Amino acid sequence: MKNFTATRSVLTVSNVIKQFGRFAALRGVTAEFDAGRFHAILGENGAGKTTLLRALAGLAQPTRGEISIFGKSPREACRDIGYMAHPSLLYDEMSGMENLRYFASLYGIADNNIRCEDVIRSVGLDPDLTRAVGQYSQGMRQRMSLARAILHDPRVLLLDEPFSNVDVHSAQAMVGLLKGMRDAGKTVFVITHQAALLEGVADEFVWMQAGQIVDRTSTLARAGVR
Amino acid sequence: MNSLWAVTTATLVKDIRLEWRSKDALNAMLFFSLLVVVIFMFSFDPLAEESRHIVGGLVWVSFLFASVTALNQTWARELRNQVLDAYRVSPAPANALFLAKVLGNFIFVSVLEALMTPLFVIFYNVRVLGPAWQLIPIALLGTWALVVNGTFFAAISLRTRSREIMLPLLLFPVSIPAVIAMVAGTTSILTGEESAHFYLVLLLTYDVVFTTACLALFGTILHAE
Numbered sequence: 518m519k520n521f522t523a524t525r526s527v528l529t530v531s532n533v534i535k536q537f538g539r540f541a542a543l544r545g546v547t548a549e550f551d552a553g554r555f556h557a558i559l560g561e562n563g564a565g566k567t568t569l570l571r572a573l574a575g576l577a578q579p580t581r582g583e584i585s586i587f588g589k590s591p592r593e594a595c596r597d598i599g600y601m602a603h604p605s606l607l608y609d610e611m612s613g614m615e616n617l618r619y620f621a622s623l624y625g626i627a628d629n630n631i632r633c634e635d636v637i638r639s640v641g642l643d644p645d646l647t648r649a650v651g652q653y654s655q656g657m658r659q660r661m662s663l664a665r666a667i668l669h670d671p672r673v674l675l676l677d678e679p680f681s682n683v684d685v686h687s688a689q690a691m692v693g694l695l696k697g698m699r700d701a702g703k704t705v706f707v708i709t710h711q712a713a714l715l716e717g718v719a720d721e722f723v724w725m726q727a728g729q730i731v732d733r734t735s736t737l738a739r740a741g742v743r
Numbered sequence: 744m745n746s747l748w749a750v751t752t753a754t755l756v757k758d759i760r761l762e763w764r765s766k767d768a769l770n771a772m773l774f775f776s777l778l779v780v781v782i783f784m785f786s787f788d789p790l791a792e793e794s795r796h797i798v799g800g801l802v803w804v805s806f807l808f809a810s811v812t813a814l815n816q817t818w819a820r821e822l823r824n825q826v827l828d829a830y831r832v833s834p835a836p837a838n839a840l841f842l843a844k845v846l847g848n849f850i851f852v853s854v855l856e857a858l859m860t861p862l863f864v865i866f867y868n869v870r871v872l873g874p875a876w877q878l879i880p881i882a883l884l885g886t887w888a889l890v891v892n893g894t895f896f897a898a899i900s901l902r903t904r905s906r907e908i909m910l911p912l913l914l915f916p917v918s919i920p921a922v923i924a925m926v927a928g929t930t931s932i933l934t935g936e937e938s939a940h941f942y943l944v945l946l947l948t949y950d951v952v953f954t955t956a957c958l959a960l961f962g963t964i965l966h967a968e
Binding site for chain 1: 746749750753754757760761764765820823824825826828829830831832833834835966968
């Protein structure tokens with residue numbers, strides 16, 4: 518476990534409500550999250566995890582309430598945020614390198630070839646792979662998607678089910694990579710249904726239910742859930 | 744903020760690369776336009792004089808309908824794997840995406856026009872009696888009018904359930920002034936009966952007004968849920 522004495526609140530969520538028509542996906546979520554920690558967000562389907570992550574990424578505007586990341590709105594803090602969704606957010610017809618070069622240009626990354634190659638290697642893929650992403654295995658696609666999310670070296674990582682459809686070995690490799698990022702000072706949020714993978718790695722487990730945060734624990738042990 | 748032009752160029756190059764590999768939009772547009780040429784050729788056999796009066800309408804209606812397929816494809820690519828969200832979370836300016844899409848569609852529709860115009864000329868035995876060079880500004884301004892509004896309304900209809908149906912319903916009524924100017928301008932040049940100057944000015948004004956409005960509103964459309 519990391520030493521938390523130097524942590525500070527990096528992300529605050531104040532009474533956030535998100536409604537889709539008459540359905541409230543988030544019902545008054547209030548929380549503060551510290552910098553440099555690994556937060557695992559858990560909960561059943563429909564608990565509001567993805568909506569919360571999309572709101573943190575600036576993709577979903579809260580109906581009410583406020584979100585602050587490093588004192589800025591999510592849109593203003595977009596350079597500090599790396600977002601990985603359940604879909605890959607990659608163009609299937611282009612190679613991994615072509616995809617990353619394009620996304621690097623959106624962030625104005627200079628020397629983007631070198632940066633893209635480094636990031637692709639860091640997720641355990643080969644930057645010289647010319648195959649289109651559409652022909653990748655699910656595990657490779659997930660790793661390339663993670664590479665896209667960390668391309669601009671964000672301080673906050675928001676990852677929605679990064680281990681889904683990934684074999685155990687690849688998932689553990691991804692967990693190791695994320696742990697390394699946390700150790701390097703990044704703040705990591707991971708939504709997952711494979712919580713056991715994060716036991717001993719995540720600093721905090723955030724439990725959501727019916728659009729609210731119902732519990733925050735430092736271990737996976739929680740009454741009735743394992 | 745990244746430079747608008749750098750992101751526009753990168754996005755345009757990416758779109759051209761994707762189209763080059765899939766040829767989805769170009770194939771669909773070409774097939775549709777060829778059908779129009781062939782069907783109308785067999786439906787009636789106009790004399791050269793009659794052709795000059797009807798070809799302007801045939802050509803532009805064909806290009807208008809054909810371009811809708813390209814316009815739908817433009818955004819469909821961004822919806823697969825929700826790639827558009829990757830753009831939305833980036834600091835890249837919204838208008839760079841819009842301009843790149845408009846320029847890409849302009850290139851694709853221009854390629855279609857370049858390929859199909861000779862066929863219209865041959866099959867309908869068209870000889871231009873007016874200043875033929877004026878067909879070029881009419882084509883450029885008219886194509887821009889189609890794609891700038893088309894790209895914008897295609898983005899609006901992105902989140903609707905039946906976007907393929909929504910696009911023409913939104914686009915065609917708004918395009919009426921431009922289509923009238925394109926058809927009337929082309930016909931006046933082909934027949935040489937009147938100057939196309941008025942129609943050129945009308946198209947230019949239309950393009951400036953709608954390009955400005957679309958650029959002003961696109962950021963809201965992109966970040967809407």
